[in-house]
Amino acid sequence: MFSKFFINRPVFACVLSIIIVIAGYIGLKSSPIEEYPQLTPPQIMVQANYSGADAQTIADTIAAPLENAINGVKDMIYMQSTSSSAGSMSLSVYFKIGTDPQTATVNVSNRVTPALSLLPEEVKRVGVTVRERSSSILNVLSFYDPSGKMSDTEISNYVNINVADAIKRVPGVGDAVVIGNKDYSMRVWIKPDLLKKYSLTTTDVINSIQEQNSQYATGKIGEQPSQTSNPYVYAIKPEGRLKNVSEFENIIIKANNKGNIIKLKDVATVELGSQNYTFAGRINGATMIPMLVFLQSGANALDTADAIVKRVDELKASFPGDLTYVVGYDTTEFVKVSIDEVIKTFIEAMILVVIVMYMFLGNVRATIIPMLAVPVSILGAFGGLYAMGFSINLITLFALILAIGIVVDDAIIVIENVERILHEEPDLTVKEATIKAMGEIVAPVISIVLVLSAVFIPVSFMEGFVGVIQRQFALTLVVSVCISGLVALTLTPALCAMILRKKENPPFWFVRKFNEFFDFSTKVFTAGVAKILKHVIVSLICVGIIIFMMAELFKVVPGGLVPAEDKGSVLAITNLPPASTLSRTTEDTEFIRSIISQNPNVKNVTGLAGYDMLAGTLRENAGIMFISMIPWSQRPGEANSTAAFAAEFNKQMYMADRNSMTYFMTPPPIMGLSITGGFELFAQNLEGKNYSQIEADMQKVVAKANAHPALNMVRTTLDTNFPQYDLTLDKEKIKMMGINISDVFNTLSSTIGQYYVNDFNMLGKTFKVNIRAMSEYRDSPEDLRSLYVRSQDGKMIPLDSVVSLKRSLGPDNVDRFNAFPAAKIMGEPKPGYTSGDAIKAIEQIIKEELPTGYDIGWSGSAYQEVASTGKGAQAFVFGLIFVFLILAAQYERWLMPLAVVTAVPFSVFGSLLFTWGRGLSNDVYFQIGLLLLIGLAAKNAILIVEFAMQEHLAGKTIKEAAINAARMRFRPIVMTSLAFTLGVLPMVVATGAGAASRHALGTGVIGGMIAASTIAIFFVPLFFYILESFNLWLDKKRAKITSGEEHA
Incomplete structure (x- = not known):
């Protein structure tokens, strides 16, 4: 008999268990720690910029060609693009969970390259980027100067140059991104009236900058082959790119043989400014620049977060002035506390199990045996986790908590049978009783191990979101159960033979009473079975x-899918009326901050004005706030939860007399799977409707959805009511006057818009040179009369004589989903309802309200939930x-x-x-x-x-x-x-x-x-x-x- 060998050689049994414990300890120390295993689909992002273009133009000329090229790439599940009037296009391609991100990046790049020829020249000149986007945000570091001496541009560039690169080198960091696009830029602010005075155009200025701010290679003097034997070789070093404002100011725009010279400073103001002016960050009221830090796949979240704080604290010693930082948003706080709570649950479970064992076994010696056997199985499982490449996460820890009750069963079965035989056959020694007992129960123990393992065999082959969770849970249990079975057949019988005695001291009175009650229960049970x-x-x-x-x-x-959690933070998304300025948005976010900061459960408020998180683009009338709450232990009870906080302030904001809409919502239960909690879907139009018609259809859905008892805060991100102007060219007049149409658009893009000229070097980095008219020349449609183009005969023609503007309405952002125009719809289940209820409800409403020609495309957590059905x-x-x-x-x-x-x-x-x-x-x-x-x-x-x-x-x-x-x-x-x-x-x-x-x-x-x-x-x-x-x-x-x- 297998167990008899270990009963006769107890030291061998102990050594085997010690080896298992040591292997488990090594696995425990070596395995990464994170909240969840990799549950988010790999996301590859394609980005392009078309400065000055409207959202619809960007969608038609950039997003559509790229989507058509990328569509159907291997392992893709869906793709979604957002085109913004800020001049940006962001296309996200999502892949099956488990797809190698590097392979996916290469595959997308290979699809993008042939499509570049279809894009506008300006887009190709600026470039199209393809990169993996990490969805696992580790934390948000907020840098600010409480004295107010440093501007946001200075803070941003100091952090970008001196901190971001250092953070990227911290082991475990996947990426560190400074938000706001506040990089230094050489800003050339054109004065159109002075250009007219000197018969110049913006094209002349651009050509002059490109000519005189360039890098050239000139060669070497005396380099072989040479007819003379020069003893030295000299490299010629040209001036190269310009370096400061003064050098740019002295760029020569025009000169003649009479010595008349017109320089850039004569027709423009040059300054070292910011690449972008449509973003403002605040933390607790102070100007702030945020840096998002992403976790590298497979890294230990807790160790990485600690290492980041340690590294920034080291760098802080050399921060200029009063510059400082706080961790404005930290996902590891929830992970730390969750794991602590799980460990607490683990200890509580062990204590309760020990109590039960003592009550049934009735003596301390018998109770000690499972207490020694169970930790071997639990600790040994960590070795199995490491060998399988699993992390220590909530799923695997949950499995180990449940494993306590399972693995103790094997020990109890052995001990209980030994004790029964000792009671029924008093002539046998403890060792003989143990051998006989094992002869009876080896088969049941093996059966139990096989059955418990067999249950989870199919799960290990499942794919997708559910497959990852079930695989990690199942295999963790299988490992612990298999080790438990081995321990039950080796260590437990050896300990029984060593520790148990034929005669024990009488148990305490309450144990005796319990056994009497149990004997009575056994009789009742037996009678019931009969x-x-x-x-x-x-x-x-x-x-x-x-x-x-x-x-x-x-x-x-x-x-x-998974239950909503109190993650210790709340998101507040605010939207002002279309075309609202950044200053208005900043004022509104400050107003909201001043109210919510009075709540005693609020720790920090980080506000980003000018950033539309739902669309992932910069937009002056949008803002977001990250609200960090005090620790869970300091706000017990449902009334102090993040869900209750969000509900309370949603009610307050709805009742307040404000010209804006603000939504408070909790983060998604699994970070990176969705932007917010709740559901996301895209209503795709397959029949070519314009976005105004799509929005009208969406409003019907939103109105009915918000009246549904299971749905809450349903909204669409599509808004076609942004004021804009339609530009019309008088082409006949343009041709009669000898004007090139391209000159008309170049003039507009470099004065009304922002035109990227080329680059300059400073502080070891490369920054952009941008040209644009000063604000007083682009504040109203009437300012077109101050802009001029030059005809072929040299005459300066006012722009308003060949173009006209007509006021209209249109979208500021437009979405496309799987290569079709679409509108994003978002919402949450009302309290008392689940995400499944909400999905069924919104699906039914869409079927009832939308005409034919629409299709539903689920995204984020809703996609995973529908796919997991x-x-x-x-x-x-x-x-x-x-x-x-x-x-x-x-x-x-x-x-x-x-x-x-x-x-x-x-x-x-x-x-x-x-x-x-x-x-x-x-x-x-x-x-x-x-x-x-x-x-x-x-x-x-x-x-x-x-x-x-x-x-x-x-x-x-x-x-x-x-x-x-x-x-x-x-x-x-x-x-x-x-x-x-x-x-x-x-x-x-x-x-x-x-x-x-x-x-x-x-x-x-x-x-x-x-x-x-x-x-x-x-x-x-x-x-x-x-x-x-x-x-x-x-x-x-x-x-x-x-x-x-x-x-x-």
Whole structure:
């Protein structure tokens, strides 16, 4: 016998377990720590700029050609682009989870390159970038000068030059991005009236800058081959690019042979300014520049965050003036507190399990054995995690918490059987009793390990969002269960032989009373089983009722992806009326900050005016605020949660007399999967409607959606009411006057718009030279009369004589989804409803309200939820099939495994009942709990069926075997089930960070386990009785047929 070797050699058993613990410790110290495994689809971003162009033009001339080229790239799931009147186009291509980002980047680049020839020349000159976008924001560092002496441009460039590069070199950092595009720029502010005075155009200025601010290579004097033998070689170093404002001011624009020279400073003001002026950051009221730090894939989030703060603190010593920083937004706070809470739950579970073991075992020695065996399985699992490339995250830690109750079961089964044999056969020594006990239970222990492992075998092959979660959860449990099985067959029997004694001190009175109560319960249970076996038909009707109720509960329990969490922060998105200036947006964000800062639960408020987070572009009438809350322990209770905070201030902002709209919302439960919590979708128009028509259709959807009881804050990002002007050329007049049309547009783009000329070098970096008219020449449509173009005969023609402007309305940003014009719709479920309810509701409303020609494209977390539909059921069915096949192979019977599998519906019923009663959803956590319950319910059934089969083979009738097995296995079943249930209880009643996820998983599991250990155990003997009787009837019939054939 396998275990006998270790009983006789206990040191060998201890050494084996010590090796497992050491391997686990190494894995624990080496594995990365993060909130979740990689659950976000790889995102490749394509960006281009077309300064001065409107959103529709950018969408038509840049986004559409690039989308057509990229569409269908390998492993792509969807793509979405946003074109902005700020002159930018951002195209995001999303790939299947698990796709190598570097390969995806190469594939997208290969598609983009041939399409570049279709883009406008100005776009090609500036360039198109293709890069991987990290979706895992680690933190936001806010740099500010409380004295106000440093401007935002100075802060931005100091941080960009001296801090960002240093942060990028910190191990674990994927990228560090300074927000706001405040890079230094040599700004050439043109004065059109002076250009006219000297008969110059902006094209003359641009050509002069490009000519005199260029880098040239001139060669070497005396370099071989040479006809003379020069002793030296001299390199010629030209002046190269210009370096400062003075040099740019002295660029010669025009000169003649009379010595008349017109320089750039004669027709323009030159200054070292900012690349962008449409963004303003604030933290707690002070001017601020934010830097987003992204986590590198596979890096340890907690160690990286600490290393970042340490590095910035080192750099802070050399910060100029009063420049300082704060961590305005830190995702690792939630990770740290969540992991601390999980560890707390882990300890609580261990304590409760130990109490249960002592109550049942009745002596300290027996209780010590599981306490020594369980840590081996749990610690050893970390070695398995490291070997499989898994991180230490909430999913794997949840699996280990649940594993406590499972792995202790194996130890309890061994100890309980040894103690029973010592009690029934007092003549045996402890060692002999242990050997005999192991002979009886090796098969059940192996069966339990195989069953629990088999449940999760199909899950390890699943792909996508659900596949990643279920794979990490499942394989973590499988590793711990396999180690537990090994420990139960090696260390536990060795410890039993070493530690247990034939005679122990009498247990405490409360243990004795508990055992008396349990003996009485055993009698009641046995009588109940006997009655069920007596009334088979009635019992089967009861089973049918339970199965029917289970099916009905599946219909009423709403669907979902993952539960919303209190992440310790809130997002506030504000939108002012179209065409509002940055100063108005800044004032509005400051007004909001002043109100919310009075809330005692608020720690920091970081505001970004001029940034539209939903569209991912700069927009002067949009803003966002990151509101960091005080720690969870200082704001207990639902009334102080982030959800309650968001609801309260949404109500306040709605009631306030303001000319803007502000939405407070919680972050998504999984960062990087969506921009905000709730759902996102795109209504694609397939019939070529313009955006004004699309918006009109969307408003119908939004109006009806906001009246729906399950939906909240439904809105569309499409707004076609931005004031703009339509430009019309008088082409006949232009040609008659000898004007080039390109000169007209060049003049407009370099005066009304911002024209990128070339680059200059400063502080070891490369910055842009931009030309634009001074503000007084572009403040109103009438300013066109101050702009001139030169005809072919040299005359200066006023621009307003050949062009006209007509006021109109149009979009500031336009979206496209999967190569079609689209409108983004966003929203949240109302309190009491789940994301699954919200998705069903908005889908139905869209079908009812939108005319034909529209299609729905889900994105973000909604895409993953819709794509995951049915995968949980698929995993459940295959898990059940694998359990059946494993048992069939072990028993060498097809019918008997059904007696084990029939315990599963009872646990599913209990899981659904508890989940529904608590108002939770059928989400990913619930589904992995169901998979676990298959194994747990089967484990209990195996203990009864295995023993009943042995009793029947020993000569007892089928009914006697079933009743006797139920009586004999009632104590270990209740003992292990109670240990597991109390081990899960801390998850069910958890509070603080990450509590919602623990509730979602723990509630279903504890409900299923209670049903399996209080209802299913009454009916498992019944199914054994029915199936074994049927099997016996089949055997007799086969024997009769065989006998008849032999007689013939």
